[in-house]
Amino acid sequence: MDDYREIRDMLKPRRDIKASDELRCKVRMVLERERRRRMARRWLFGGVSLGAVAAVLLLVLLPSGLSAKEFLVEAIDALGRSECVEMVVDVRTRPVENFGYIGLDDDFVTHHIYAVRSDSLLMWRVDKGERVATGDGKEIYTWLPALKLGMRIDNADKENVLGYLANLLTPRQILQAELENCMGNDRAEYKMEKKGADVVLTVHAAPQGDFGNPYLLNSSIAESENVRRYVIDAGSKRLKSATVSVVSGSREIVVLKVVSVDYGLRQGEICRLADGIRFVEAENQPGGLKGLSAEEAAGLVLNAFEEWDESVLDKVMTHEMSDAAYREKFRGAKLKSIGRSFMSGMGSSVFVPYTLELRDGSLLRHNISLQKADSGGWVVAGGL
């Protein structure tokens, strides 16, 4: 090698290329997801012993000697394969926001949840007035009645549409989700207590995601330090009530409460779609802006508002959505500045701070949320 020392010195890089925080975060999330998937699969198919995965959990044995996991498995079995349930759930959020969003300072918004499970097929409906979603196990429709606009989405994206509410559709689903969390989340403590005829399952979970930038901290249940309490009838194993609180500083703020659970109600037309709604296909999502950094893409999109340049905007959001939701508000807006991009929480969004001067002269400061589409281009995911 020494023969070529001079040439090697010439060829040695003088700059240190490093992976970006964005890539690190994405990879960490993929690895975490993969790890959880394996853990849940192993548990469900009996591939490992209980002891192998229990080390990090606080397992309080019930008088019957059952651990949290064993109780959850029994409770899931006891619920059987058929379910018919109507729940009323109050959530601190905004009526039109995504189902996954919570706001500690927001008022409670009542959600009506209807679900019917027959064998493995679950039909459900979540309605909070200004946003509705329904699924039949194959596809999901979600719409905003005020905009008369909706979207058809593949069923695989249920958690994206509903956030934590995806776990809450039926008591069986709640227990199943907690079982999987119990197996895969090493940042949660599980505690079970027998109180009279009830079993109270308390889960104390750390926020999931990376909060080097705390922007999304406490914006969803998963992205907050939270305490989930489930009251389950010890005999029938049926869920009787539940609350979720977010721990913020020294306070514990209730952000979700199951007000009532009615079993056996047969709701007709759970999957009925509202009249007069125009549904767009989620699969027909725009291709995105390729070959740009997040800041460049954000700048291009926000600059396109001034002349409402659809050749740019149609690449980053569906034409119907930009027309119905944003055109009136943002047409003529001038981009004043954008800042450095950042990531926060557990999602794959990249946020770019911006200041827009709207037509009426007022300034809007916010963070546009961009995500990579399947095509690899940037699309707008929110923050407008």
Added chain:
Amino acid sequence: MSGKERRDTAGRIIEENLDYLVRFAYYRLGSRDDAEDVVYDSVLRFLEKSPDDVRPEGVRLYLYRIVHNLCVDRSRGGKFVVVPVDGLDVEDRAEDVLDLEDADRVNACLDSLPAREADVIRMNVVDNLSFVEISGILSIPQSTAKSRYKSGMEKLRKLLVNDKMS
């Protein structure tokens, strides 16, 4: 080592090697975004396709092979279309420019060589990969990797001497 331990170790090795993999892709694609896309795709492919019994010592090699193959695929597919950006108030990207200049400087030195010789030298000098690793990534015998390295270096030495004399 159990399958679970192997997978957890693989995850750690992936995270530890991210910087090196991005540099590897960057010097072949000349774009940070493309390099990071390729590395991310490679991680996904690794998790999806790699056998459960892949040994820790094989993880790094497996990853480099995927990144290398994806870089070759992208290079064959031509450059991506870049949307022009006019009048953007984007913060200073001087760091990116300096990175690109340095990669261009190194690649320009290697441009005069046959691609397969340049590839081996780039892997050895820029990416600090051993000849054992290079032979694994390119699926060639070690002796071939070494002879390509030597042949390429000799050519570069002649060019250097000519440069000094002119």
